[in-house]
Amino acid sequence: MKNSSIEIKVCMGTSGMASGGADVLRAFKQFIHESGIEAQIGKRCDYKKVGCRGFCSKDVLVDVVINGEKTTYQSVKPIMVERIVSEHIVNGEPISEWLTKEDYESFHNKQYKIVLSPCGEIDPENIEDYLNINGYKAAKKAITQMSRDDVIKKVIMSGLRGRGGSGFLTGRKWEICKNQHENPKYIICNVGEVNRPLAEGNPHAIIEGLLIGGYAIGAEKGYIYIRERYHISVERLRTAISQAREKGFIGKNIFNSGFSFDIDFSFGTEAFICGEETALMESIEGKRAMPRFRPPFPAQKGLWGKPTIINNAETFSNIPIIIGKGAKWYSSIGTKESKGTKVFTLSGKVKNIGLVEIPMGMSLRDIVYGIGGGVEGDKALKAVQVGGPSGGLIPVSMIDMGLDYESLSKVGSIVGSGGMVVFDEDDCIVSVTKFFIEFLHRESCGKCTPCRIGTKRMLELLTKITEGKGEDSDLETLERLSSLMTSSSLCGLGRTAPNPFITGLSHFRDEYIAHIRDKKCPAVVCTALITFTIIEELCKGCGACLRACPAGAITGEKKKPHHINQELCIKCGACFKVCKFKAIKKE
Secondary structure, three states: OOOOEEEEEEEOOHHHHHOOHHHHHHHHHHHHHHHOHHHHHOOEEEEEEEOOOOOHHHOOOEEEEEOOEEEEEOOOOHHHHHHHHHHHHHOOOOOHHHEOOHHHHHHHHOOOOOOOOOOOOOOOOOHHHHHOOOOOHHHHHHHHHOOHHHHHHHHHHHOOEOOOOOOOEHHHHHHHHHOOOOOOOEEEEEEOHHHHHHHHHOHHHHHHHHHHHHHHHOOOEEEEEEEOOOHHHHHHHHHHHHHHHHHOOOEOOHHHOOOOEEEEEEEEOOOHHHHOHHHHHHHHOOOOOOOOOOOOOOOOOOHHHOOEEEEEHHHHHHHHHHHHHOHHHHHOOEOOOOEOEEEEEEEEOEOOOEEEEEEOOOEHHHHHHHHOOOEHHHOOEEEEEEOOOOOEEEEHHHOOOEOOHHHHHHOOOOOOOOEEEEEEOOOOHHHHHHHHHHHHHHHOOOOOHHHHHHHHHHHHHHHHHHOOOOOHHHHHHHHHHHHHHHHHOOOHHHHHOOHHHHHHHHHOHHHHHHHHHHOOOOOOOOHHHOOEEEOOOOOOOOOHHHHHOOOOOEEOOOOOOOEEOOOOOOOOOHHHHHOOOOOEEEO
8 A cells, every 4th residue: 555545445245235335335435425524634534345355253343454554443333433534534533442352363373374365455336455465476477387197286286175175185186177068067066154254255256266277177157056045156257257257367368367157156056955066066057956976076076067166165265376386285284185265164162253264283272272262151161063054063072173174073073164153051962963963954955865864864863852851762762863863864964964973972972971861951041951949048038030920930929938839930031030139050
């Protein structure tokens, strides 16, 4: 930035927009323009909408950059703009109470941002911003200076593995597809939930990666598969494609090389199964999204029966970096078998919730207590689930394990698309497992029996256990079901669906036993196993619980201890919530 200007960057990703980012940006423009601030300070003000910073709980985040020095404000509202302008921009005095705090700094400083680095810095709707950070130079280098084999060789040497599923080596998959003799070939970018911030914050990187991939395999047609309700992602990708086409980066005879490549959208359904690559292709072809039998694999016979490559947006965003900075540089990050970085959504009972990018191999401890700031309420960490709904539950005893494909596989989990949920001492593992199995049962396409019936039966048995009706034999049945589903389901959804149960039983068997034999939920979460009783010594007879009870289960005279009729109690917890004297025990 020139010293003669001031730059104001407003976060306008999904979270920023929902928090009022557009209104904040408008307020800056209106106030500065109407007040004649530029003339007063003798500097030009540039306004920039930027993508998600990752720490969404602090939105709207605003950077004020003066003479290259950046100051970041959090939770900005339009009403705060006038003071920021008058005190900071005009008088040079940042407003300390509105600035980001230590948690914001530690959240970002402990990450290793590669694909997320431009998000929050550049305007995703301005191709010039992308060009200013060497955008499309990697594509030009690949298409004009490298053979297709050279591009694929570099991707193989980088060690990049697919960031959306099983982690197959990206370059190897591209090589298989490139070596197929049948034409045309297709290349598809899947923009899933975790990828939305990339599409919102740096869409040109996705397009450039898709372009390079198309050149490498010999495809002239690419598709972006995305849910239509991801409105911001769709519009920014659409804008980026239009801008890239105007600049000649996609279309006919790109870089005068003779290579032509174009991109279309394909809007997907809300089905979770569409994350499976063959089901995704069925959806693009206008059919019901259901997995295909494999082999042949998509790289051999995919979209409309032609060789096809499918990777997600994070994978493609890495490609320009690998071509630009080199395979050796990229492979220096991460572990021996898991190279580079991975984007995760950090959520659950952790203080700093958000989108994070870490080097492969970083420990769970560093993620939860370093980036995440520790467990919410300073409670004890119980487990972390990694890999989305079908990921495994990793107990606190394994908190020092590194996150990479091999280590996660050994403990019964997956990297998946990058979900990470933190659970504390108040969470019930049986209930958590039931929640995930319920989701996976609902999202099963139903094509294969092991998944269709297996998830249904697992849900029935887990529900039975959480309701205090479980038997020892139920665990044996669940284990047999898990083994059957893992070995014989058609696609990854069914094969990984038992992971939460398998890992939960392995590390928290005592909780299952307590539910089944003692008819107790140690975390006091499962409603059917909870008992509310009034401690007579502490009860003041105020009547608050009596009035709050919707079932008429509480009786007692004023200023005398009350009682709960267990036969009438519906275990809603209303009495527990209103008692000011802690006279109601929940167990």
